[in-house]
Amino acid sequence: MKLFDVYPVNNIVIDKALYSNVWDDQGTEYLDLYGGHAVISIGHTHPHYVKRLTDQLHKIGFYSNSIKMPLQEQLAALLGKVSGKEDYQLFLCNSGAEANENALKLASFHNGKKKVIAFRKAFHGRTSLAVAATDNPKIVAPVNETDNVVFLPWLDEAALEQAFKDHEVSSVIIEGIQGVGGIRVASESFLQKIRSLCDANNAVFIADSVQCGYGRSGKFFSHDYAGVNADIYTMAKGMGNGFPIGGIIISPKIAPSYGMLGTTFGGNHLACAAALAVLEVIESEKLMQNAATVGEYLMSELKKFEQVLEVRGRGLMIGIELPEELAHVRKNLLGTHKIFTGEAKPNVIRLLPSLALTQAHADQFLEAFRKEVK
Numbered sequence: 476m477k478l479f480d481v482y483p484v485n486n487i488v489i490d491k492a493l494y495s496n497v498w499d500d501q502g503t504e505y506l507d508l509y510g511g512h513a514v515i516s517i518g519h520t521h522p523h524y525v526k527r528l529t530d531q532l533h534k535i536g537f538y539s540n541s542i543k544m545p546l547q548e549q550l551a552a553l554l555g556k557v558s559g560k561e562d563y564q565l566f567l568c569n570s571g572a573e574a575n576e577n578a579l580k581l582a583s584f585h586n587g588k589k590k591v592i593a594f595r596k597a598f599h600g601r602t603s604l605a606v607a608a609t610d611n612p613k614i615v616a617p618v619n620e621t622d623n624v625v626f627l628p629w630l631d632e633a634a635l636e637q638a639f640k641d642h643e644v645s646s647v648i649i650e651g652i653q654g655v656g657g658i659r660v661a662s663e664s665f666l667q668k669i670r671s672l673c674d675a676n677n678a679v680f681i682a683d684s685v686q687c688g689y690g691r692s693g694k695f696f697s698h699d700y701a702g703v704n705a706d707i708y709t710m711a712k713g714m715g716n717g718f719p720i721g722g723i724i725i726s727p728k729i730a731p732s733y734g735m736l737g738t739t740f741g742g743n744h745l746a747c748a749a750a751l752a753v754l755e756v757i758e759s760e761k762l763m764q765n766a767a768t769v770g771e772y773l774m775s776e777l778k779k780f781e782q783v784l785e786v787r788g789r790g791l792m793i794g795i796e797l798p799e800e801l802a803h804v805r806k807n808l809l810g811t812h813k814i815f816t817g818e819a820k821p822n823v824i825r826l827l828p829s830l831a832l833t834q835a836h837a838d839q840f841l842e843a844f845r846k847e848v849k
């Protein structure tokens with residue numbers, strides 16, 4: 476059997492990792508500023524994470540949601556504490572798309588309405604409604620097409636107000652910082668506007684925090700910078716530091732009922748152990764503060780390069796917009812300097828490292844970047 480060939484891959488086999496470094500099968504060391512699409516939050520193979528998962532595996536790895544699971548309750552309590560959303564309710568699933576799918580569906584169950592407002596360049600995942608709310612026609616199959624999603628220009632308050640006049644809006648879904656769309660920070664006033672329009676129109680504010688959440692921006696949810704709460708936050712990526720787990724946290728005003736949402740794998744013992752280990756390390760190693768400090772340092776240093784068109788982001792979610800003639804830089808960072816970074820088309824380098832990135836690693840990157848843009 477062959478693999479279904481959907482991924483363009485780098486010709487590198489990684490077989491070892493520790494914190495912000497990975498090694499290939501030839502023993503070459505790399506600096507990982509990408510974390511496999513923003514997934515590595517506390518660092519690769521963090522000892523506390525490895526121990527917690529190993530201990531759990533020796534006890535029980537999986538059972539379904541048909542029994543009581545104290546680990547889920549522990550996770551909900553710790554997540555409430557670390558995120559500051561203690562009165563919210565947690566539903567666990569397995570990926571970011573699934574989190575958004577559940578959020579959009581729950582919003583519609585809650586208010587009985589159908590229209591979803593999403594934004595240009597948004598990415599919300601590849602399942603049916605999540606992909607319909609994603610602004611990339613290439614990944615929307617005919618069967619996913621729907622009139623229920625309305626796309627609006629990014630940060631256009633007048634268009635948002637008009638959409639609420641034109642439609643019976645069920646939910647508004649927005650990334651606090653667009654990731655795939657090129658690291659674009661949602662303004663505080665726009666998020667506040669969404670809050671007030673959702674309140675006035677019985678619509679649900681969904682904060683897609685799959686990429687920008689879990690401490691990456693320097694606050695637990697990047698939407699928190701606006702000083703307003705969303706009704707549902709969706710999470711995945713950094714939540715399990717590589718173990719597949721996603722979830723949504725739901726405001727107390729949305730009431731559950733049996734059978735409304737469900738999943739076989741979501742919230743299993745191993746996934747909860749991974750997610751608990753991540754939150755424990757975020758707390759004990761003060762990783763949100765580290766993301767804010769090292770991120771600010773990186774951004775201020777990057778802004779000094781006159782060749783860079785724009786530096787965008789918050790914390791350790793950084794986009795470096797380069798001119799066309801420097802389009803090769805990202806490839807050389809990997810090939811010559813052994814540094815993994817991400818990209819957003821056409822010419823944005825995306826930095827999404829572990830939240831534990833050290834200043835020394837930031838300097839290693841800046842030195843390589845300096846050589847490449849010279």
Ligand SMILES: Cc1ncc(COP(=O)(O)O)c(C=O)c1O
Pocket residue numbers: 512570571572573575598599600601650654655683684685686687711712
């Ligand atoms: C903002 C955002 N939402 C949702 C998703 C989908 O997550 P997953 O790939 O885990 O389904 C992604 C993935 O890149 C994302 O960046």
